[in-house]
Amino acid sequence: MMTKSVTTSNLAALQMKYFHQFQQRRIHVQHFTFWGELRPQHLKETRVILQHSGMIDPREIQEYLAVGGYSALAKALAEMSPESVIDEVLRAGLRGRGGAGFPTAKKWQFTRNSPGLPRYLVCNGNEGDPGAYMNRLLLETNPHSVIEGMAIAAYAIGAERGLIYCRSEYPSTIQTMETAIEQAYQLGLLGKNILGSDFTYEMDLARGAGAFVCGEEGALMESIMGRRGEPRVRPPFPSIRGLWAKPTNINNVETLANVPHIILHGAEWYAGIGMENCSGTKTFVVIGDVEKPGIIEVAFGTTLREVIYDICGGIKGGKQLKAIQIDGPMGGCLPSAYLDMPISYDSMQAVGSLLGAGGILVLDEDTCMVDLARYFMEFTQGESCGKCNPCRNGTTHMLEILTRICHGQGRLEDLDMLEWIGEYLPQVSFCGMGQAAPEPVLSAMKFFRDEFEAHAVEHVCPVHHCRMPIHAMAAAA
Ligand SMILES: Cc1cc2nc3c(=O)[nH]c(=O)nc-3n(C[C@H](O)[C@H](O)[C@H](O)COP(=O)(O)O)c2cc1C
Numbered sequence: 001m002m003t004k005s006v007t008t009s010n011l012a013a014l015q016m017k018y019f020h021q022f023q024q025r026r027i028h029v030q031h032f033t034f035w036g037e038l039r040p041q042h043l044k045e046t047r048v049i050l051q052h053s054g055m056i057d058p059r060e061i062q063e064y065l066a067v068g069g070y071s072a073l074a075k076a077l078a079e080m081s082p083e084s085v086i087d088e089v090l091r092a093g094l095r096g097r098g099g100a101g102f103p104t105a106k107k108w109q110f111t112r113n114s115p116g117l118p119r120y121l122v123c124n125g126n127e128g129d130p131g132a133y134m135n136r137l138l139l140e141t142n143p144h145s146v147i148e149g150m151a152i153a154a155y156a157i158g159a160e161r162g163l164i165y166c167r168s169e170y171p172s173t174i175q176t177m178e179t180a181i182e183q184a185y186q187l188g189l190l191g192k193n194i195l196g197s198d199f200t201y202e203m204d205l206a207r208g209a210g211a212f213v214c215g216e217e218g219a220l221m222e223s224i225m226g227r228r229g230e231p232r233v234r235p236p237f238p239s240i241r242g243l244w245a246k247p248t249n250i251n252n253v254e255t256l257a258n259v260p261h262i263i264l265h266g267a268e269w270y271a272g273i274g275m276e277n278c279s280g281t282k283t284f285v286v287i288g289d290v291e292k293p294g295i296i297e298v299a300f301g302t303t304l305r306e307v308i309y310d311i312c313g314g315i316k317g318g319k320q321l322k323a324i325q326i327d328g329p330m331g332g333c334l335p336s337a338y339l340d341m342p343i344s345y346d347s348m349q350a351v352g353s354l355l356g357a358g359g360i361l362v363l364d365e366d367t368c369m370v371d372l373a374r375y376f377m378e379f380t381q382g383e384s385c386g387k388c389n390p391c392r393n394g395t396t397h398m399l400e401i402l403t404r405i406c407h408g409q410g411r412l413e414d415l416d417m418l419e420w421i422g423e424y425l426p427q428v429s430f431c432g433m434g435q436a437a438p439e440p441v442l443s444a445m446k447f448f449r450d451e452f453e454a455h456a457v458e459h460v461c462p463v464h465h466c467r468m469p470i471h472a473m474a475a476a477a
């Protein structure tokens with residue numbers, strides 16, 4: 001490992017040297033990672049942020065330099081003002097990949113314009129949704145792409161300090177990131193006078209204890225500051241009053257990994273990928289009843305049919321598709337009628353759902369939608385931080401009702417009660433978790449009402465999944 005600092009003038013020579021070593025290397029790097037699920041790129045995929053995953057060794061910064069790594073940071077520092085970096089990202093149309101799709105450059109502008117120093121730049125790598133590991137894969141296969149994105153974002157907003165928040169259940173991610181941060185410091189790509197410029201960015205890693213709610217930005221900041229991870233009142237937003245009451249910008253791992261590509265190839269190039277108003281690509285973890293589950297990266301505008309049938313090989317065992325659950329415990333399910341819908345933040349919102357962080361659960365004809373709704377409610381109820389009464393008690397009550405229904409003790413009025421609580425929670429819960437918690441239940445009830453009625457009234461599970469008591473089944477027969 002060399003320790004001489006890299007500057008904008010010697011970066012290209014170093015990249016060339018490492019590129020030759022990289023070309024001569026015979027070992028395929030898939031060997032270094034255990035990400036068997038990262039398959040070769042499918043024709044219908046567009047890989048931007050995953051293009052080097054599985055090809056470079058994430059433990060060696062030289063490998064990232066060999067594929068042109070840190071050129072975007074060098075370009076930003078040497079040729080662009082912070083304002084022009086923000087403008088480039090604005091014109092590229094980058095939207096936050098953490099779930100809500102908020103325009104990244106606008107958030108950067110708010111933080112940059114906030115009074116108070118120091119400013120902080122935080123990367124949100126909590127990723128607590130069951131079944132999701134998009135961020136984990138990226139951090140473990142190409143950690144420097146996220147560090148480079150963070151450094152550029154920090155330059156744009158005028159932050160001199162920051163951290164990446166990783167959950168402690170991801171020990172290999174933590175190890176990979178700590179090594180990457182250390183190596184970036186050794187080469188002068190983090191710290192004081194980065195690449196020989198007058199820009200300083202000090203960054204560190206913060207470990208989360210694994211609570212789902214700590215992905216919510218208020219709870220995340222509380223957790224970083226050593227307090228109980230509970231959401232904060234908003235406003236003020238983190239861009240005004242964040243970590244230690246200073247302006248703080250929080251972005252998702254994937255959002256930040258897109259930034260070097262935008263700076264290097266330009267806003268027009270990036271805006272040309274995907275759809276108008278929703279540019280670029282999105283990584284998804286596709287799990288459930290598909291032939292080829294795993295992680296994919298597609299341009300916005302790709303349809304759910306292309307994802308499920310072309311890229312992921314269709315439904316396992318030739319069965320029928322029943323529903324697609326998007327965004328796990330905070331998202332809704334869609335029936336097969338929506339297969340040709342192009343994927344974007346706006347299209348999902350138009351059907352009353354959220355695109356979220358990137359989990360797609362594919363469900364075949366044998367899935368019991370009532371039990372699935374119960375499963376997600378069990379997760380949310382267990383993860384509710386308990387700060388506010390509606391979420392704490394509302395999720396508990398919904399779970400009790402769903403459990404009763406799945407055990408053959410439901411009543412028709414239970415369905416009205418589920419809907420009533422489900423419509424009430426979004427209005428009165430303190431944070432996005434309680435607000436979104438009823439969505440898996442309400443969307444399943446909207447599209448599969450017959451199934452809920454069969455459980456609650458006839459005490460029958462149409463797909464024979466739920467363990468109904470024998471007397472209930474006999475009475476229904
Ligand atoms: C309960 C809850 C959990 C969340 N978990 C995450 C998470 O794991 N990662 C993430 O980036 N954003 C998560 N978010 C969204 C963040 O609060 C925040 O909006 C996001 O990190 C902003 O990044 P972006 O602008 O790049 O999307 C969560 C939100 C809620 C309400």
Ligand code: SF4
Nearest residue numbers: 386387388391431434
């Ligand atoms: S909505 Fe739920 S998770 Fe959010 S603050 Fe209230 S109790 Fe905590």
